[in-house]
Amino acid sequence: MTHTAGTLIDEAVVARTLGRALATGGEFAEVFAEDRRGSLMTFDDGRVEDLSSGRERGAGIRVVVGNTTGFAHTADLTEEGLLAAAEAASGAARGGGGGVREIALSRAATASPSPVEVFPAGVEKERKVELLRRADQAARDSGGAIRQVSVHYRDSRRQVLVANSEGVLATDDQVRVRFGLSAVAGGDTGMQTGGEAVGATMGFELFDEHNVEGLARSAAQRALLKLKARPAPSGQVPVVIKAGSGGVLFHEACGHGLEADHIAKQVSVFAGRVGEQVASPLVTLVDDGTMSHEWGAMAIDDEGHPTQRNVLIERGVLTDYMWDWLRARKDGRPVSTNGRRESYQHLPMVRMTNTFLMNGDEDPEEIIRQTSYGVYVAQLGGGQVNTTTGDFVFGMTEAYLIEDGKVTEPIRDANLIGNGPEVLRNIDVIGNDFAMGWPGTCGKQGQGVPVGMGQPTLRVRALTIGGTAR
Amino acid sequence: MKPSAGELAALAEKVAGWARDGEAVEAYLSRETDTEVRVFEGEVESLSSATSAGAGIRVVAGNRQGFAYAGSLDLDVLGETLGEARDNASFSSPEGWVGLPVPDGVQVVALDLWRDEMAVYPTASKVSAALELEKAVRAANARIRQVESAIWGDSSSEMALASSLGLSAADRSTVCYLSAVAVAGEGGGSQIAHGYTVGRAPSELDPGKAAADAASRAVRMLGATKPRSGHLAVILEPRVSAQLLSLLGNILSGEMVLKGISLFTGHLGEAVAAPAFTLADDPTQSEAWGAAAFDAEGLACRRNVMIEDGVLRCFLYDSTSARRAGTTSTANAIRAGYKSAPGVGAGAICLTPGNLSQEEVLAQIGDGLLVQSVTGVHSGVNPVSGDFSVGAEGLMVRDGQLAEPVKEMTIASTIQRMLQGVVAIGGDLEWLPSPAAGLTVAISEMSMSGV
Known part of the structure; x- marks a missing residue:
């Protein structure tokens, strides 16, 4: 196994490809080349069930003519293959005009925010299998009621090269490792599930920081606890969300609504509101692709721009949206380095990176003590938002009732529903215990990208819990 | 090339x-x-x-x-x-x-x-x-x-x-x-x-x-407001029922039974759904979005009836899970493209239609909620516990007529109760871009959470 970031395409070939892409006209051309390897291991039902790995290489070429983007991709990285794709993209953009364009590329060196110590591809498979076996055992040892355990390990290495007719030439080497498990417990009331996951933009040294037995016990405890859970309440109650468990709240409540493509099309409740108070003055929200080793960290975005930290909401005031190249160009402003894509087979669009709420100053214990009745959410699952109405849902997978300022009985899984702008205004206290949460995969128009999320403990005055309790 | x-x-x-x-x-x-x-x-x-x-x-x-x-x-x-x-x-x-x-x-x-x-x-x-x-x-x-x-x-x-x-x-x-x-x-x-x-x-x-x-x-959703919480009859539009019926392909997988995590373990031959509920998977119907001559392991696709008149008749298997269970594959191996190894699933699920139009279903139910769309299915439906809670929007139904639009609420129950609670199935079967066909389905009672 070699670990050097091989040259995906020769620089001169890149320049000629861009030239061909603009040969019949057009304002902008881009080559995005990618070499991605990944491996997956599943330890399920007490055995190594799946062991798979693979590799995909190719390039996506986009040509912009007026307001139209033409796009083509190819798995053939030879000059012949790239030129054919460039012509297809250019044809798709209906290039008129003509003439020869010379593209001068200037290579930008951007240090990765996530240096890798141990490349996962160099770690023996037996060592990975052993991690899964240990986690499985620890989860099963957590209680006789544990009926089933499923453990997953995934690693990926994504080497990219982006070049465009504005002279950008940049590369990145992104290595990610993710480990997660789900446990099922069974009892008189049926079965319940519990999960845990960690992931980072780093190598196998992830496991120097995380103990797989500990993660396994945490997943098993979640499942065991829910055997005694009662149905979740139905209706609006105050909700306290534990630090690091509920960044998805902001991802859905306003993150998507602050993406410039939704703004341009007037399908966001946040359109036209920059400079306005859109949230409680306690709220400062940031999206930051440079956060070292976080799940959504990258040296460059998928349009070749070095990632940066962007403040979206400052003390409740909306400061800016998130921008990719296309949307920024239309508005005549700089990109915010939020152009991302799932693979070379996809067009980039505005996406979040690591999105998080900044610390407040309250003691988290005190937040619970000051809540006479409500729900304490210790782990959230996924979510979904309708940016036009601002209505969003997210699931809770570990939650309790709060009664008289104390966390009491566990409650069963349910979705919560709220309206973004309303929920942002209803955040009435924020803790001082910031933490990042689970590695997430954000889906938009069928493309999935890794995103990080985080927040300190916080309380929302009223959120609707979608339970069944009468 | x-x-x-x-x-x-x-x-x-x-x-x-x-x-x-x-x-x-x-x-x-x-x-x-x-x-x-x-x-x-x-x-x-x-x-x-x-x-x-x-x-x-x-x-x-x-x-x-x-x-x-x-x-x-x-x-x-x-x-x-x-x-x-x-x-x-x-x-x-x-x-x-x-x-x-x-x-x-x-x-x-x-x-x-x-x-x-x-x-x-x-x-x-x-x-x-x-x-x-x-x-x-x-x-x-x-x-x-x-x-x-x-x-x-x-x-x-x-x-x-x-x-x-x-x-x-x-x-x-x-x-x-x-x-x-x-x-x-x-x-x-x-x-x-x-x-x-x-x-x-x-x-x-x-x-x-x-x-x-x-x-x-x-x-028709303009002016929608958040409704009061309560318990009521729910009518799912074809698009919504297709989304929810698709989940049953996974839940009825024989692999879940083998791993001891199926809701339906030990219920073969028992009534798990309302008597009018007959559910099959049949990719050999050419009108299905998931129509296919072969499953993902190359076996000929065929019709499998999982639930007949409310009674659980069979689970779905690929060749590996079938061999383990001591039975034969039902040709239900699926893949998410060339990047994934085969697993168990269904591509063309179809609930046997009734003979009512959507209007007739509304008339039969009288008062309830017509659900136009749901959100958070991936985060709110637990295939192991059966807990079900999704975001919803739609129109209230009064005296069998569509009334005011409502949004920003959830509907919740359990998969087990929902299957038993099916009280009307429309004749408006539609093959949608989904692993299941859609049709109007009414459920006698679910919890609605709003204000």
């Missing part, structure tokens, strides 16, 4: 032929050509067109299985991929029931899922179809203030599978669609809805219906 359909099959046979003594090799190759046109405000926003291909190779040796994939059909890459699959196999756990399927003699139903028309349909026509759709949505109602997107999409795909145990399969299909998202506005409030039409060729599309659906569904 670009093998024809016959060459794809020959290439799969070639890879299967690389099997060494004592090992079995299966090659699954696929190739598809896709075009997507997005338009916005009378202009083409993007036009993408490309062909992609790849291979997934499975090796079983000494009762151990390994899998590897590559986004390429080059011979040397296929050779490396086979080597990687072999290496992966050496680290997996040996079990007597691990192995590739052998031919089971079930007759292949020939399906006609390919339209030559698709390949020669000009790009300019695709562009104008999307532009026309955008116009039609705007024209459908004065309160449409934006069309967020109008999209043309098509795909021509081919697959070939061969194994050293004698299975071979080749299949191809075309599909195209037009889809639009309409934004209706009135005062400060906006509502959004989706309309679409799908077919195997352009001549099978109904753009008028897509436009009318998008516009009318967005407009």
